[in-house]
Amino acid sequence: MKTIIEPFRIKSVEPIRMSTHDERVVCLKEAHYNLFAIPSQDVMIDLLTDSGTGAMSSEQWAAIMRGDESYAGAPSWFRFRDVMVDITGIENVLPTHQGRASERLLVEVMIGHGNAGIGKIVPNNAHFDTTRANIEHSGCTTIDLLTPEGQDPSTDAPFKGNMDLGALEALLSERADDVPFVMVTVTCNSIGGQPVSLENIKGVRAICDRFNKPFFLDACRFAENAWFIKQREAGQGDRPVEDIAREMFDLCDGATISAKKDGIVNIGGVLLFRDKTLFDATSNLLILTEGYMTYGGLAGRDLDAMAVGFREVLREDYLRYRIRSTEYLGEKLLEAGIEIVRPAGGHAIYIDAAAFCPHIPSHEFPGQALACALYEEGGIRSCEIGSVMMGEHAHMELVRLAIPRRTYTQSHIDYVIEIILEVHKRASSLVGYRITEGPEALRHFTAKFEPIKQAAPTC
Numbered sequence: 001m002k003t004i005i006e007p008f009r010i011k012s013v014e015p016i017r018m019s020t021h022d023e024r025v026v027c028l029k030e031a032h033y034n035l036f037a038i039p040s041q042d043v044m045i046d047l048l049t050d051s052g053t054g055a056m057s058s059e060q061w062a063a064i065m066r067g068d069e070s071y072a073g074a075p076s077w078f079r080f081r082d083v084m085v086d087i088t089g090i091e092n093v094l095p096t097h098q099g100r101a102s103e104r105l106l107v108e109v110m111i112g113h114g115n116a117g118i119g120k121i122v123p124n125n126a127h128f129d130t131t132r133a134n135i136e137h138s139g140c141t142t143i144d145l146l147t148p149e150g151q152d153p154s155t156d157a158p159f160k161g162n163m164d165l166g167a168l169e170a171l172l173s174e175r176a177d178d179v180p181f182v183m184v185t186v187t188c189n190s191i192g193g194q195p196v197s198l199e200n201i202k203g204v205r206a207i208c209d210r211f212n213k214p215f216f217l218d219a220c221r222f223a224e225n226a227w228f229i230k231q232r233e234a235g236q237g238d239r240p241v242e243d244i245a246r247e248m249f250d251l252c253d254g255a256t257i258s259a260k261k262d263g264i265v266n267i268g269g270v271l272l273f274r275d276k277t278l279f280d281a282t283s284n285l286l287i288l289t290e291g292y293m294t295y296g297g298l299a300g301r302d303l304d305a306m307a308v309g310f311r312e313v314l315r316e317d318y319l320r321y322r323i324r325s326t327e328y329l330g331e332k333l334l335e336a337g338i339e340i341v342r343p344a345g346g347h348a349i350y351i352d353a354a355a356f357c358p359h360i361p362s363h364e365f366p367g368q369a370l371a372c373a374l375y376e377e378g379g380i381r382s383c384e385i386g387s388v389m390m391g392e393h394a395h396m397e398l399v400r401l402a403i404p405r406r407t408y409t410q411s412h413i414d415y416v417i418e419i420i421l422e423v424h425k426r427a428s429s430l431v432g433y434r435i436t437e438g439p440e441a442l443r444h445f446t447a448k449f450e451p452i453k454q455a456a457p458t459c
């Protein structure tokens, strides 16, 4: 069969408010051209993020009702912990309210309080923005060690998320004392949801062993990464995806996870440590801000929803549909001659905005221009991942169309394709933007923009 169907029926629906073009023009202006500032009621297809926006299953809703509330040691906690230990093999589990809380705690325990990070450096294949911001908040610097092919949107390679092992080795040879830990993000969100191969994770492990460095995974999309390994890596095709995921975790000393991605929940996170001493130290820090270590800022019901979600995400019929539906969107855009990061990522398609609007230079934010145009044209909310979000760390000028899990149907995606093609026809009329107000760090969330008026044509 060529058509891979959604392996679920829809049981509950949320109406979409259909807006008009004129309404959206006003909305966008009122939001100072920052799509984060648009109320989601005014968005028709929301592809801003795949984080916390997925549809929970009937089993997850049933688990929500089963969830029990207790400060310490609720049955919900034990159900959640057992699932996490079973999937990852890592015994020391902390729940957190979301991924960045796990990151903040990891930084505090591995680097220290205040400005303890000054003079230190943390490598990653490519840091996600909150990971980078949490690490840099300690005064530490960050470095992305992607391979050259990972930085080239137009090449098709199976594991563009791989870390450049030579570069990691060189960094550690030169500055081993300054590196508190090494991180790898699976899949690698910042460069297109691209996977990391098992071989590469093994390579990172071997280098970390040689230099005696702890190795943590940012495992937000570990199941999607494991599926890509099964599909693309030699010798992995016959293994159950759970085994591959388990091997990924076996290779690391711990992990930060946002359960809002591959946990398929609306809120939740996880922090894992193999080392009991680090776990104990972090448990005390967790109590300061998140809550007791058996609930980590969540309600018991949230832990139960995660326990079910982390199992469902590893079902192969789910992963086959998930990765295919993202690939479908990418395929149609490529057929229409629109450049995207190739090959299609796991959770999102990333349009190459620099190729879409070649007339808009990076400092006028081509990604922002395209994202605003998609909203105006069709009520689609996407996300700039380029010079607005990453500043001087930007590898490319991208617009991400993140696909919430189990949420939109194929006709929603067909509509998205039509709108993108419509905007593509008039791409040369799009104008760049300038930032009129914005904070130093994480500016994409709150910055205000204005379109740069085109100069009148001179004759």
Ligand code: F0G
Residues within 6 Å of the ligand: 048, 049, 050, 051, 098, 099, 100, 101, 128, 130, 131, 185, 189, 218, 220, 258, 259, 260, 269, 402
């Ligand atoms: N790491 C990665 C790779 C992520 O993609 C995210 C979140 C986080 C960490 C932080 O997790 O949001 O639960 O605190 N990414 C979302 C996104 C926000 O839209 O890509 P969080």
